Amino acid sequence: MKHTKIALAVTLVTASLATLALAQSTKTINIFGAFGGAEAAKFQAVIDVFEAKNPGVKVNYSTSADFNTVLNVRVQSGDYPDIAGIPQPGVMKDLAAKGALAPVAGATSSLIRKNYSPAWADLGKANDKKIYGVFHRVNVKGLVFYNKAAFEGAGYKVPKTWVELQALTKSMESSNTAPWCVGMESGGATGWVATDWLENIMLRTQTTKIYDQWISGAVKFNSEPVKNAFKVLDSIWGNPKAVYGGKGSIAATSFLDSAKGLFTKAPQCWLHMQGSFATDFLQDEIKKDLDNKVGVFVLPMINTKLPQTLEVGGDQFVMFKGKNRPEVQKFMSFLATGPSADAWSKLGGGLFPHKDQNLDAYKNKIERSFAEIILSAKSARFDASDAMPSAVNQAFWKGTTDWVTGGGTLDSVLNDIDAAYKK
Amino acid sequence: MKTNSSQPANQIITQGEQPQTLRLIGLIVALIVTLEVYRRVFLFLREGTADPWLIFGTSLLWGIGGVWLLFVLVTSIVDLLPTKAARNIMPWVFALPAISLVFYYLLIPTFRTFWLSLLDFESVKFVGLDNYAFAFTSPAMLESFKNTLIWIVFGGGMSVILGLFIAALADRTRPGFEVTVKTTVFLPMAISMVASAVIWRLVYQYRPGTDQIGLLNAVNVAFGGDPIAWMISRPLNTFLLVLILIWMQTGFALVVFSAAIKGLPSELLEAARIDGASEWQSFFKITIPYIQVTIISVTTTIVIFSLKVFDIVFGMTGGNFGTQVIANEQYSLAFRDFNNGRGAAVAMVLLLAVLPVVYFNIRDFGKESKGF
Numbered sequence: 001m002k003h004t005k006i007a008l009a010v011t012l013v014t015a016s017l018a019t020l021a022l023a024q025s026t027k028t029i030n031i032f033g034a035f036g037g038a039e040a041a042k043f044q045a046v047i048d049v050f051e052a053k054n055p056g057v058k059v060n061y062s063t064s065a066d067f068n069t070v071l072n073v074r075v076q077s078g079d080y081p082d083i084a085g086i087p088q089p090g091v092m093k094d095l096a097a098k099g100a101l102a103p104v105a106g107a108t109s110s111l112i113r114k115n116y117s118p119a120w121a122d123l124g125k126a127n128d129k130k131i132y133g134v135f136h137r138v139n140v141k142g143l144v145f146y147n148k149a150a151f152e153g154a155g156y157k158v159p160k161t162w163v164e165l166q167a168l169t170k171s172m173e174s175s176n177t178a179p180w181c182v183g184m185e186s187g188g189a190t191g192w193v194a195t196d197w198l199e200n201i202m203l204r205t206q207t208t209k210i211y212d213q214w215i216s217g218a219v220k221f222n223s224e225p226v227k228n229a230f231k232v233l234d235s236i237w238g239n240p241k242a243v244y245g246g247k248g249s250i251a252a253t254s255f256l257d258s259a260k261g262l263f264t265k266a267p268q269c270w271l272h273m274q275g276s277f278a279t280d281f282l283q284d285e286i287k288k289d290l291d292n293k294v295g296v297f298v299l300p301m302i303n304t305k306l307p308q309t310l311e312v313g314g315d316q317f318v319m320f321k322g323k324n325r326p327e328v329q330k331f332m333s334f335l336a337t338g339p340s341a342d343a344w345s346k347l348g349g350g351l352f353p354h355k356d357q358n359l360d361a362y363k364n365k366i367e368r369s370f371a372e373i374i375l376s377a378k379s380a381r382f383d384a385s386d387a388m389p390s391a392v393n394q395a396f397w398k399g400t401t402d403w404v405t406g407g408g409t410l411d412s413v414l415n416d417i418d419a420a421y422k423k
Numbered sequence: 424m425k426t427n428s429s430q431p432a433n434q435i436i437t438q439g440e441q442p443q444t445l446r447l448i449g450l451i452v453a454l455i456v457t458l459e460v461y462r463r464v465f466l467f468l469r470e471g472t473a474d475p476w477l478i479f480g481t482s483l484l485w486g487i488g489g490v491w492l493l494f495v496l497v498t499s500i501v502d503l504l505p506t507k508a509a510r511n512i513m514p515w516v517f518a519l520p521a522i523s524l525v526f527y528y529l530l531i532p533t534f535r536t537f538w539l540s541l542l543d544f545e546s547v548k549f550v551g552l553d554n555y556a557f558a559f560t561s562p563a564m565l566e567s568f569k570n571t572l573i574w575i576v577f578g579g580g581m582s583v584i585l586g587l588f589i590a591a592l593a594d595r596t597r598p599g600f601e602v603t604v605k606t607t608v609f610l611p612m613a614i615s616m617v618a619s620a621v622i623w624r625l626v627y628q629y630r631p632g633t634d635q636i637g638l639l640n641a642v643n644v645a646f647g648g649d650p651i652a653w654m655i656s657r658p659l660n661t662f663l664l665v666l667i668l669i670w671m672q673t674g675f676a677l678v679v680f681s682a683a684i685k686g687l688p689s690e691l692l693e694a695a696r697i698d699g700a701s702e703w704q705s706f707f708k709i710t711i712p713y714i715q716v717t718i719i720s721v722t723t724t725i726v727i728f729s730l731k732v733f734d735i736v737f738g739m740t741g742g743n744f745g746t747q748v749i750a751n752e753q754y755s756l757a758f759r760d761f762n763n764g765r766g767a768a769v770a771m772v773l774l775l776a777v778l779p780v781v782y783f784n785i786r787d788f789g790k791e792s793k794g795f
Contacts, residue, residue, distance in 0.1 A: 005495065008488070009453075009492050009495075012484065012488050012489070012492060013456065013457070013460055015484075016460060016464060016481065016484065016485065017460065017463075028473070060475075066758075068759070069758040069759065072758070072761055073758075079469065094761075187738075187741050188737065188741035188742070188759075189741070190741055190743050191743075244631060245630075245631025245632070246631070248652055248655070249629070249630075249631040249652060251652075251655050251743075251744065252629045252652035252654060252655050253629075253630075253631070257630075268631075268632075390759065390760055390761055391760035391761070391762060394755065394759050394760050398563075398743065401743050401744070402743075405655045405657075405743075405744050407657070407744065407745055416562065420760075
């Protein structure tokens with residue numbers, strides 16, 4: 001009995017010490033990101049290319065459904081990952097201000113200057129004007145999707161202006177199918193569909209200067225430009241004939257289900273506005289044949305005097321302080337080059353802003369066309385709510401949800417959101 | 424050590440002193456080595472960079488084997504001490520880990536939360552009671568107070584009343600039937616809160632048009648009604664969420680009440696019947712007073728549960744559509760808005776609300792055990 005105990009104890013100690021010593025000798029890079037599931041599997045293909053080029057380096061990607069919360073807790077306790085993929089520039093700026101991040105190395109920043117348009121480089125800068133973030137997979141918002149066969153069969157034409165779009169939806173109202181499918185239910189994140197709509201309307205009615213001031217808080221929510229955007233949105237959402245199921249169903253319908261409405265057996269609607277990622281939400285048989293089944297146009301400008309500005313989003317990868325080891329820097333540089341984009345674009349479900357990417361690599365024409373929209377954009381702005389401080393973003397989500405479900409008047413909702421700026 | 428145990432008994436007594444000191448030193452060295460390994464294992468796990476399976480194996484090995492090793496070493500050391508000292512120290516060997524865990528994981532965080540609640544959102548500046556002023560005036564918190572009250576009164580009340588009546592009625596049926604009823608009602612208790620939220624999402628599911636996949640709307644449409652978006656209809660939605668709690672907690676109340684009713688001496692009821700008491704009278708005048716203490720502790724337990732409710736609201740509505748409750752608002756403030764001060768203040772408010780109920784619960788628990 002005594003013997004076995006001692007033998008057990010000795011084995012335990014020596015075996016553990018040996019593995020600990022062994023584990024410390026491999027080079028690993030730990031990446032913590034917001035996307036999971038199929039997207040994480042595609043990111044693994046990007047990692048595979050890097051690992052093949054850099055033998056002896058192991059890259060681990062992990063995620064959490066509650067990414068922001070977990071990242072914040074990890075930062076507070078000093079348990080930094082090496083690299084994090086952050087969807088919100090506001091969060092990146094907060095972390096940089098706290099001194100938790102390391103700016104990208106010189107080699108990476110010259111790659112960024114070479115391979116990206118200045119707008120993307122600027123989005124990766126924190127308040128101290130240093131570049132911290134490398135954008136990899138991005139998306140473009142304010143796209144209107146339609147069922148190609150049904151749309152063309154009904155003799156509809158893609159509208160080039162807001163007036164044409166209004167005339168189109170008016171004539172759609174008299175068909176048996178509603179013009180729009182809208183669903184904003186998204187669990188704890190309910191509200192982002194509404195904020196996306198409002199941001200796109202803002203970019204189509206106001207100058208980019210006003211839009212930037214809105215993000216920084218200089219233009220209040222309870223101000224004419226923002227109120228006007230709500231009014232434009234209400235002219236669509238508040239019209240019972242314009243939305244499938246009427247306004248009352250918007251907050252109760254999942255954003256995933258609403259996209260499918262275009263392709264149900266009897267289509268529920270003609271149009272659906274969403275980001276480029278909406279192709280992922282469609283029915284499997286549609287996803288297999290996107291090029292022939294799905295049509296897309298960019299939501300037209302409302303104030304035609306303004307230049308067309310795109311709303312974009314995307315995850316930026318940042319390095320943490322004290323974690324900028326050579327292999328980590330190497331991975332950051334890799335993300336700023338075309339081959340890291342091609343590894344994913346050929347699998348589908350990802351758009352990339354890299355100038356040196358191979359556009360022929362895209363799995364289908366529709367995604368290639370999105371990428372071309374991104375590359376050719378003269379002016380782009382990031383998703384405003386994601387660029388605002390987290391508390392304001394939350395209040396914006398909640399405020400629009402309350403407004404849609406009758407939980408408050410427009411003025412009271414806007415004042416509530418403005419109050420979130422005061423901490 | 425091996426020679427020691429195989430030697431005849433008289434030799435142990437004569438040669439006992441020397442090897443025992445040696446053994447003590449050996450054990451202490453082994454303890455120090457183990458603690459050092461533990462420190463390294465901790466650092467290794469905290470780093471978290473190794474292969475997930477290695478991390479999993481190490482934590483499993485040291486979570487079980489390491490604790491066993493520490494236990495064996497410490498008890499062996501204490502055993503070698505003089506009998507009187509050993510007797511005094513041994514209880515602490517068993518109790519100290521638990522006490523220090525409670526201290527580290529409950530007491531320190533409580534005081535730290537209180538301190539954070541007096542600081543600003545990033546825990547830098549001292550702001551006094553500002554966060555508490557917020558906790559008692561913000562619209563979301565006022566909504567949470569109102570809703571939490573609904574959870575306590577409607578949820579707690581219905582669970583207790585339903586549990587009590589089902590227990591009383593089931594007690595009068597055939598034993599086989601009673602077991603079936605009790606098992607069926609108790610079953611939801613075995614489902615985790617988040618899983619129930621998923622189940623009930625399907626029950627309350629809403630689609631515009633006629634094809635309903637949600638149970639409640641399917642029934643509603645079958646009887647000629649229009650589908651209703653249950654989760655966004657205020658104030659009905661809060662009551663529908665509370666229904667989930669009732670569904671889960673009635674089983675708990677039922678089982679405890681059933682046991683208490685079974686403990687009721689049958690002579691009492693017989694005497695009452697002979698005196699001409701009706702069933703209602705004997706239920707209200709004998710059964711209920713007899714199990715009063717049980718009723719109070721079940722009620723307080725469910726009230727605490729309702730005060731802390733989080734998962735159901737988080738999983739069903741995310742606190743939107745006027746269904747916010749205190750615990751979910753605390754989560755939103757602390758972990759979505761990243762406002763440490765306000766989150767901590769709301770957590771303290773919740774703690775203060777729970778404390779009197781806990782006190783009630785424990786006080787009656789003490790009474791009950793004295794009775795036995």
